[in-house]
Amino acid sequence: APGEVWLVGAGPGDPGLLTQRAASALARADLVLHDALPGRAMLRLVRAGATVLAVGKRKGHAPLSQAKINARLIAGARAGHRVVRLKGGDPFLFGRGGEEAVALTAAGIPWRVVPGVTAGTAAPAAAGIPLTHRGTASAVTFVTGHDEAGELPGSVDWDALGRAGGTIAAFMALSRLDEIALRLLAAGRAPKTPVAVVAQASLPGQAVLRTTLGTCTLEARRAALPTPALVVIGEVAGLGLLQAVAAPVPAVVASRTA
């Protein structure tokens, strides 16, 4: 039988945020290629005898190039395997799943995508921050803080984004926070605009820094937060809804240093 490739979203890292379909896809896979997932417990779902390959960045190992990942996916499917490409968050939202889908389609390999819980909603939720809120924000923009070259993506019009007025949730933005803050301030966003940095959302190392657009760069540097981190910019970041409950969730650590 011909093989196929499933591009599967793993969610933000907490195995509890894996979908039922992702779990069953892992259990029936012959070959799993996974990113450097922050939470690897979900790989225990893979059946004995299946091949599991880490293809993301790991300590002491260069990540596999996108071209090599694509070639592995295609070769696996051509060998008749059920291949799962497990990706952090959602495959089609800053997951480069589109590039893999293009390569698979060009090679004539059947594929499908299993959407996942994006860190774009999970990280703010872990800090008690709604992305949209009646009377506060009716839109949210997800943007990435760096492109393949590590630069702020040139195609994003930060000035228009700043003036559009909704919530901004920036992925992988810690290293470029100074530039992002400066551009949004230049676009007219107030220095006192609330900002929350949510690091390692849903994981044991979760930490939240509550700050403002004017001071976030300095405070984030002082707090030395772990990655990955999502930066939420806008009035919703100041709502402060969070209330601790007696439940098996990682604690929210207030890392505010100022």
Added chain:
Amino acid sequence: APGEVWLVGAGPGDPGLLTQRAASALARADLVLHDALPGRAMLRLVRAGATVLAVGKRKGHAPLSQAKINARLIAGARAGHRVVRLKGGDPFLFGRGGEEAVALTAAGIPWRVVPGVTAGTAAPAAAGIPLTHRGTASAVTFVTGHDEAGELPGSVDWDALGRAGGTIAAFMALSRLDEIALRLLAAGRAPKTPVAVVAQASLPGQAVLRTTLGTCTLEARRAALPTPALVVIGEVAGLGLLQAVAAPVPAVVASRTA
């Protein structure tokens, strides 16, 4: 023991897109208040003896007001129950979960949120559309097509949004598609900008209309798509990555009428 409230994302409707934590929350709940979910199969996870209340819009029934929902959640928790508020998609992204969290916090009720797969990523994925794609889009804005009064939300700056250049994914936008298209055209988006309308994503009635910004209003009217629908606007909507695979997914019906 004091009760607590879990605000739980149900995902777009397909029970396979429920998270593991949402499933276990449903299984251990004493009281479940749920929206008019498009896919109700997931309610089978609720244990015998638990109370299940539909609070959303249903045929012949007015939805419970937000104030009454809040009161029910609070009363349930005060009675010592484990209360699950099951909401379509993600509770904190156009789910009004923030309003419930505010009410619960004010009442001193412990609560937590379980993020879900938003239709914002699941609907495009079902149509093979990545929201971000290398060289095509580095940002995506989620926006709602109507506020509580059924109008386009006044706080959204469609002109700035149109000029920001990224992907736009509009929730509940079918009834206001004419206004949205006009505003984005006025902001300088080209009439040939690809648009995809994904109706009932992940459900048996799923249908996808591929059109353009210039003609989407007319074509959507002709196609008479079912709701809920997500409208994806931007170059990514024209990528056409989808390839059918032999797998238990609802078929994508090409509803294009032009």
